[in-house]
Amino acid sequence: MLDTIKLKYYQGDKYIKDIQNAPIKDSFRGFPIIKEGEIDVSCCPLNALSTNPNKIDMGKCTFCAKCKSEIIQFSPKYKISSASRENLIIKENMTFEEFEKTAIKARKEIKKIFSKSLKLRQVSAGGCNGCEMELNACLNANFDMGRFGIEFTASPRHADGLVITGPITKNMAYALEDCYQSTPNPKIVILAGACAISGGIFQNSDMLNREFIEKYNIDLYIPGCPIHPLTFINALLDYLEIKA
Amino acid sequence: MNWIITENNKKIDALSIPTITIEELREDLKALKLRPIGFFGKQEFENVRLYVVLADDKKGKIHISSVLFKPDVKSYNSLTKDFPQLHNFEREFYEDFKIEPKNHPWLKPLRNNQKDYPFFVMQGEDIHEVAVGPIHAGIIEPGHFRFMCQGEKIYNLEIMLGYQHRNVEKLMLNPNNRLAESICGDSVVGYNMAFSEGMEALSDTVISKRACLIRRIALEMERIAIHIGDMGAISGDMAYLMGANVFATTRTLVINTMLEISGSRFARGLIDVGGVNFDIDNEMASKIKTMLNEVLEIVHRCAKIMLKKPSCISRMEQTGTVSKETALSLGAVGMAARSCAIGLDSRFDFKDKYYTKYSTAKKLEETGDVFARFKLRYKEIIQSIQFINYFLDELKNNKEEIKTTPNDLSANSFVVSITEGWRGEIVHCIITGVNSEIIRYKIKDPSFNNWYMLSMAVRNNGISDFPLCNKSFNLSYCGCDL
Known part of the structure; x- marks a missing residue:
């Protein structure tokens, strides 16, 4: 027992106090800053780049920085989630502040129903275990998402929404549909990671079935490959208008 | 024995890989007593070539040979009975190229298996089945587990995967x-x-x-x-x-x-x-x-x-x-x-x-x-x-x-x-x-x-x-x- 207390004392506090302004190392690749000029579109294995004007689709981007040049830079801003797919496409000369203003608009009814408690069911539909590990990390003692009343449930019957990771394989499509139908209304759907948003690195696979994305309303898009826990938690806090 | 011997991360000429018959392969596997690390097919015009890669862990060497299946050959005698470690490899080869390993003890689909998977069935008093998945209680990847239990005790667990198949x-x-x-x-x-x-x-x-x-x-x-x-x-x-x-x-x-x-x-x-x-x-x-x-x-x-x-x-x-x-x-x-x-x-x-x-x-x-x-x-x-x-x-x-x-x-x-x-x-x-x-x-x-x-x-x-x-x-x- 004494050893346990000693160990706890040795470890000290590990939780991030202010999760909305948590510092992150400068090496993190987050919100892209794009200038005018000529870029090489073909360097991106995900077709996330386009020209006239220069654009990066964060819904496809894995933030590998292969395209990094004088024109494209990646800032260590991690609040890159959005409530609409169009907002994820970053045009040249767009600043992070501009993006942040329009990215996530909390809806009154959502805030009213879910801001005190949000229980989510996660479905991995072809995910590589990267986003899954980061979602698990959201719950650990460092990030401690549970303090805001946001948790993951074991069954869709107890959930207020779905978090989908992975490009949605053919073999998982029916299970995902089942899970959606089993979740009681009102519910929200969150896509976590480049694979879920656009198929990501697997967009050319012939074993995907992405009908689900077209069929249902998506409430929140969380880019990253894999998503960073701070990106995920902050997206939910903004969406529910929770002030930490 | 006709095998080409190489090392980890060493390039060899693909055309120099010898071709043996499936019966020779069976004899060689018995004699060499090495561990299979590769057993996969490749379409070669109308033929299918089965590459077999064995690891010699003691010497740090890799043995490679191949078997050629003409288009009219649609089956061979399964190797799994003699070498159980090949059971998954043979299932995979069958699924990819439809060349059947005859008398395979467990020839079930490996990846494309969402409908009518032939689960083992256990009968008797007090026996119950527990089906888990593909979506699990925690935040993990999908897979289906079928338990055969008597009371609390597990008799057998059958694992069905394939949900993650992205080709x-x-x-x-x-x-x-x-x-x-x-x-x-x-x-x-x-x-x-x-x-x-x-x-x-x-x-x-x-x-x-x-x-x-x-x-x-x-x-x-x-x-x-x-x-x-x-x-x-x-x-x-x-x-x-x-x-x-x-x-x-x-x-x-x-x-x-x-x-x-x-x-x-x-x-x-x-x-x-x-x-x-x-x-x-x-x-x-x-x-x-x-x-x-x-x-x-x-x-x-x-x-x-x-x-x-x-x-x-x-x-x-x-x-x-x-x-x-x-x-x-x-x-x-x-x-x-x-x-x-x-x-x-x-x-x-x-x-x-x-x-x-x-x-x-x-x-x-x-x-x-x-x-x-x-x-x-x-x-x-x-x-x-x-x-x-x-x-x-x-x-x-x-x-x-x-x-x-x-x-x-x-x-x-x-x-x-x-x-x-x-x-x-x-x-x-x-x-x-x-x-x-x-x-x-x-x-x-x-x-x-x-x-x-x-x-x-x-x-x-x-x-x-x-x-x-x-x-x-x-x-x-x-x-x-x-």
Whole structure:
């Protein structure tokens, strides 16, 4: 027992106090800053780049920085989630502040129903275990998402929404549909990671079935490959208008 | 015997691979007594060529041969009865090329199996079935488990996978590093290294020692991070929450350092064909050393508390036991095999000079239960930290470039690239065609061999111990489903 207390004392506090302004190392690749000029579109294995004007689709981007040049830079801003797919496409000369203003608009009814408690069911539909590990990390003692009343449930019957990771394989499509139908209304759907948003690195696979994305309303898009826990938690806090 | 003998990451002429008959293959497998690491087909005009890759772990050599199936041959006598470790390989070959292994004891679909899967049925009084999945209670990948139980006791567990199938091998015909590291997102460095080293061997690209060292530092950091995470998860599954929390936050230290090096917590984007993208300077090296010292101290303290606690030990000891004989016949590899006293570690077996220079001692455990796998992880963390410290010292006096431009791929070549990820050996076989294009890319994850071990491990255990057994293996779904 004494050893346990000693160990706890040795470890000290590990939780991030202010999760909305948590510092992150400068090496993190987050919100892209794009200038005018000529870029090489073909360097991106995900077709996330386009020209006239220069654009990066964060819904496809894995933030590998292969395209990094004088024109494209990646800032260590991690609040890159959005409530609409169009907002994820970053045009040249767009600043992070501009993006942040329009990215996530909390809806009154959502805030009213879910801001005190949000229980989510996660479905991995072809995910590589990267986003899954980061979602698990959201719950650990460092990030401690549970303090805001946001948790993951074991069954869709107890959930207020779905978090989908992975490009949605053919073999998982029916299970995902089942899970959606089993979740009681009102519910929200969150896509976590480049694979879920656009198929990501697997967009050319012939074993995907992405009908689900077209069929249902998506409430929140969380880019990253894999998503960073701070990106995920902050997206939910903004969406529910929770002030930490 | 007609086999071509080569080494890890050594290019050979694909056309020089001999062709033998299936009966000769059976005789050779009996005589050679080697471990199959590759058993896959390739369409060759109207014929199908079956490549067989065997590992000679004692000598660090790889034996390759092939069998040609004419279009009129639609079956052969299954090899699984004589060599049970081939059971998954033969199922995979059947699924891909529709050439039936006759009298295969378990010819069920491997990946394309969502409808009418022929589950085993058990009948009798008090027997009940428990179906779990594909969506699990926790945040993990999908897979279906079917338990046959009497009361609490598990008689048999049948595992049906395939939900993650993304046809990665086809996508890898136009490969890039981002795709390679997304095949299995918890072994980012392992997969990326296996791919990159294979491509470098195929293109005769020599990369600097510095890049090699940085890759191995990342590989060992990945091993440390996942092992610590798993020790935490094992603690969590036996309701020792102190351990779960301590290990989870300790893992964060390792992966946050990884973020500092490479910009990603799992080292995505670190490795490219031709070298690495991020350097480790002296300042970063000392940061890593300080971090590892702290990690080691916490892991020591927490593991020692747990190894003394009767409540922890009694949950782990004799839970999920796999005997050495079972593991050997199933062809178990990697950490799971080492927990059953099978000394397989491709870092040392295939003589990776960066490791063998310092040590060739494989970490082993004897008992094959959850306790063994817990203790083995603890041992391997300590070993990996030692290796990283050696590598960091070597980096200090090395001023080489970290990246070179890779050459073009050679035509008509074959390479086997093996990397010891934290689960075990990750085997990539790459074949190029006349125009230097990749015509076949074959991936074998250690989980491909080890999933059946989990089935054997849970027999005669309480069903409530299944999560604990499962976590102690922590096998990959997407690595197996591809």
